[in-house]
Amino acid sequence: MEWLHRTQKVNFTYDATLPVGNTYRGPSLKGMTLAQALSALFKDSGINYSVNGKYIILKAAKQEKAAPHSQPQPHKASLAPPRRHTLSGYVRDTSGETLINATVWDETTGTGTTTNAYGFYSLTLPGGEHHIKFSYLGFADQKISTKLESNLRQDVALKEDNRLPEVVVEGDLNSPLLNTQTGKRSISQADIKTGYALLSSPDVVKTLQRTSGVAEGVELVSGLYVHGGNNDENLFLLDGTPLYQINHTLGLFSSFNADIVKNVDFYKSGFPARYGGRLSSVIDVRTTDGDMQQYHGSVRLGLLDGGLQFEGPIQKGKTSFNIALRRSWLDLITRPVFSYINHHAGEDDDKINLEYFFHDFNAKVTHLFSDRSRLSLSTYWGQDRLSTRDEYDYSYGAMSYYTNDGRRVDTGNHDTEKDLTKNHFNWGNFNAALDWTYILSPKFFANITGVYTYSLSKLRSLEDDRVTDTNGNESSRQFTEHGYHSTINDVGYRMAFDYRPTPRHHIRFGHDFTLHHFRPQSNDQINIFSNDGEGDTTKVSSKSHLAATELNVYAEDEMTLSNHWSLNAGMNMALFHVQGKTFMNLDPRAAVKYQPNRYLSFKASYTTMTQFVHKISNAYIDLPSDYWVPTTARLHPMHSHQWAAGVYLQPNHHWLLSMEGYYKWSSHLLQYTNWQGLEPPANNWDTKVMEGHGRFYGLEFDAHYATHRLQLDASYTLSWNKRKFEEYFPDWYYDKFDNRHKINASVRYTFGKGTSLYAEWLYHSGNRLTVPTQYVNYPDLGDGGEEDFLFERPNNVSAPAYHRLDIGVDIHHRTKHGHERIWNWSIYNAYCHLNTMWVDVNYDNYSGTFKAKAKGYIPIIPSFSYTYKF
Known part of the structure; x- marks a missing residue:
């Protein structure tokens, strides 16, 4: 009766002497109509009932049954809603x-x-x-x-269930079928460590590249182009702190160590109001706290890098730690290799050295003050270093001269030319988050986080060319030393509150405050020129810095409106103050779900996003010469509107099918007007860019099938990515990564006894290129006519389609002491298809046609890793 009162909104009227306290033992009432439920509930109970509107009138069976339309009788007791x-x-x-x-x-x-x-x-x-x-x-x-x-x-x-590779949970509220948001995917550590990894190093960003609606950009690089957006339009959060440099080795590895990652929430549409600051996606990465009960860890040795992870209690049950260190050892290989080459090089050959390494270090300490209060300190330090050296010595023959009578005289002197070129690059991040959570009440959860972010890009180059005679006297010299560095300092706090008044309402609200200090480009250069004792020295230096203040206030409510309808609605208000000007943007967010039955749901969302910071780059890979800058008083912040809708079907616990469509409109996008080179100038950079629009839309199909041993995943994306910069080209043109079709298909199978096989096939339409279409004679304006190429529009040709197969196998073995050993073999591009890196275009004067030839160089790449868990 209480259940019907709550779900059907009816009230029971009855005499207190009726035996309504008896336990009901009939069939389940779920799915029945009210009439069917009442009939089953009171069958053989000795109680008769009648219905009058929202009132159910109960009487003892020996009494005459009330007329169906009689007025409710006075009652002695009524069932009040339970507390x-x-x-x-x-x-x-x-x-x-x-x-x-x-x-x-x-x-x-x-x-x-x-x-x-x-x-x-x-x-x-x-x-x-x-x-x-x-x-x-x-x-x-x-x-x-x-x-x-x-x-x-x-x-x-x-407790972990290690008997199966996974446990299929029916009614998972985080499933795309049941949650309200569109475009959300949650990824666990097990999803990242699939059995295959490029160079046997599991990677968060490369896992995200496999999802529908995401383009990877340049091969091997950890690029992330979500729903047509640029690589800088993704918000990466590590334990609540923003990460600016997200790649190592120019994009070969990402900055996230999979050994310490606990969970990744990835949003590509339907953004909740609690996130803001980027246009295209949110990647919220959370790291593990550490074991409160016992010590354990792992050691991993890969082809180019290795890692150590260790965790355990500082005070058992109260305080824990977790540390993870990862380092590449390419420099340990290149040092002896180049030493050997230089030792056996000829006297006049160049002496070359190259050293590169990266490392990242994660540390986290968590302390439980009580059941209600918890404090954690999470830090990250990642760094890349690349050094090159090229030294060249060349001695001229003996110097001679001729006397007035024509005799040649050899002086015996030799001139020596010494050329030295050195480059040193250094880039990385340091992040810290001091996080306090407190349970204000059983329904009310609070989280306050102090955050600090430091990002650095630095390079130093030197060229020293000098000529000396036999006595060591310098006859000429050209010396240039150039330095550059770019830094970001962010300090701020986050206040987030989580309130659940009822299971039908989940309210989140809070605000973020950040002080930004950008030093996008500090340059210094020394030039020395001398010849025959006369010389000149010049020094040039420049600095630029911008300070900005950012405040975000948000509120959102996820509401279950009925058994079929749910809604997530919210608002994010952003204030950004820079150069004496304040920008204010209100970004509404709404997502709605309709679920007619337990197998099927329909969802739709609308979101607006605002971005106040931009990454200035002239390349499609991460370079240390790239830098971040804030919106200035001359420009508008970038803005986007995105609509998304989808249908989700789970016919049984093995299958999950979905189809989502999206349309995104972006405005005030930035692009350099005409700068060429790897160091775009930061001084007055906002006068050297143009603003444009983006229009991105498509369909995404996903299928997931899982049994105890087998998991199949497949996705297909059909998309259009267009941009318009009127200063550059007067009409819409396709983006470089407008990959019309993208297919991902993967299989993971566990054979038993700890052996699992993974294979994935990837296909997508080729990246776009700008090639000439005509060779024309330009008009003669008095200085003679010229012949040159004519380009019809930007990105007017697609490269050949991209495809490859990746495979991997994991073999697990547990020792007699309970430790685990894992051998991984991975093969990138298993059938060695040389995908196009660039295209050479030549004009044939004889035939008057253009000929293009695709160039591809990345072959099959095998790798191996060994992991020992203790």
Whole structure:
């Protein structure tokens, strides 16, 4: 009766002497109409009922049944709505690590929720007996029964289920079928460590490149072009702090160490109001806290890099630590190689040295003050260093001269030319987040984070060409030393509140405040020129810096409107102050879901996004000469509107199918007007760019199939990416990464006894190129006519289609001491298809036609890694 009162909004009127306290033991009432439910509920109960509007009138069976349309009779007792109480707590694994997006489901009422980014859940339920199920992918379900008579704190520790590669959870509230947002995907550490990894180093960004609606850009590079957006339009957050340099080795590896990553929430549309600052995507990366109970870790040795991860308790059950270190050792290979080459080089050969390495270091300390209060300090330090040296010595023959009588006289002197070229590049990040979470009440969760971000790009180059005679006297010299560095300092805080008054309302609100200090380009240059004792020295230096203040205030409410409808609505207000000017933008967000049954749902969303910072670059790979700058008083912040809609079908627990469509309009996009080179100038940079528009739309199809041993994933993207910069070209033209068709198909199979195989095939239309279409004679304006190429429009030709096959195998072995060994073999581009890197275009004067030849150089790349877990 209480369940019908709550779900059907009806009231029961009855005499207090009726036996309504008896336990109902008939069939489930779920899915029945009200008439069917009443018939089943009171069958053989000794109670008759009649319906009058929203009133159900009960009488003893021996009494005459009330007329169907009689007025309600005076009653002695009425069933009041039961009091509601809140069940809340943390969901962790057995080591104390919190689990993000774990499902908490009440089987009694058919309501549930998921844990937030800190593993906390809150579920308000009517008083009485409840059966709660806790579920998380890769862990065994846990069920508890509890009688709610007041607010109850219930922390749960789930156990890993290692018997299967995964556990399929029915009713996962984080599933695309059930959540309200469009374009969201949650990725766990297991998804990143699939069995294949480029150079056997699992990578967060390359995992995201496999998703529909994402273009990877240049081959091997960790580019991320989401729904047509540029690489700088993605917001990367590491434990709540923004990350500006997200790649190592010019993009070969990303800055995220998979050994310490716990969860990644990736949004490509339907952005919640709590995120802002970028146009195209949000990548929210959370790292693991560390084991509160025991020490353990892992060592990984790969082809080009290796890693160490170690975690454990500082104070058992109260304080934990987790550290992870990753370093490449390419420099350990190149040093002896170049030393050998230089040692055996000829006297007049160049002496060359090249050294490169990267490292990143993550550290996290977590302390539990109480069941309600938790503090953590998370830090990241990543750095790349590249040094080159080219030294050349050449001695001329003996110097001679002729006397007046024609005799040749040899002086015996020799001139020596010494040329030295050195380059040193250094770039990276340092991030820190001091995070405090506090449970204000079972329904109210607070999080306050202090953040600091430092980003550095630095280069130093030297060219020294000098000529000396036999006595060491310098006859001429040309010396140039050039230095450049770019830095960002961000300091601020985040305040976020999570309030769940009922299971049908999940309210989030808060604000972010950041002080930005950009030094985009500081240059210094020394030039020395001398000849026969006379010389000249010049020094040039320049600095630029911009300070800005950014404030974001947001509120959002995820509401369950009925059994079929849910809504997420919110607003993000951004204030950005720079150069005495304040920009204010209101970005509304809304997402709605309609679910007619448990197998099918329809969703739609509308979001606006504003971006105040820009990355200035003239290349499609990450270079240390790139730099970030804020919007200035001369420019507008970049802005986008995005509409998305989709249908999601889960016919059974093996299959999940989806189709999403999107349309995105971007304005005030920036592009350099005419600068060429790798160091675009930062001084008055806003006078050297032009503003334009972007129009991006497409369809995405995804299919997922899973059994105990087999997992199949397939996606297809059909997209159009167009831009318009009227100063550059008066009409719309296709973007460089307008890949019309993209297909990803992958399979993962576990053979048993710890052996798993992974294979993925990738296909997409070729990147676009700008090639000439005619060779014409220009008019004679008095200085003679000229012949030159004519370009019809930008990016007017597509390169040949790109495709490759990647495969990998993992072999797990557990030692007698309980430690685990993992051997991984991976093969990139298994059938060695040389995909196009660029195209050479030549004009044939004889035939009057253009001939193009595609150039590809990246072959099959095998790799191996060994991991030891202890």
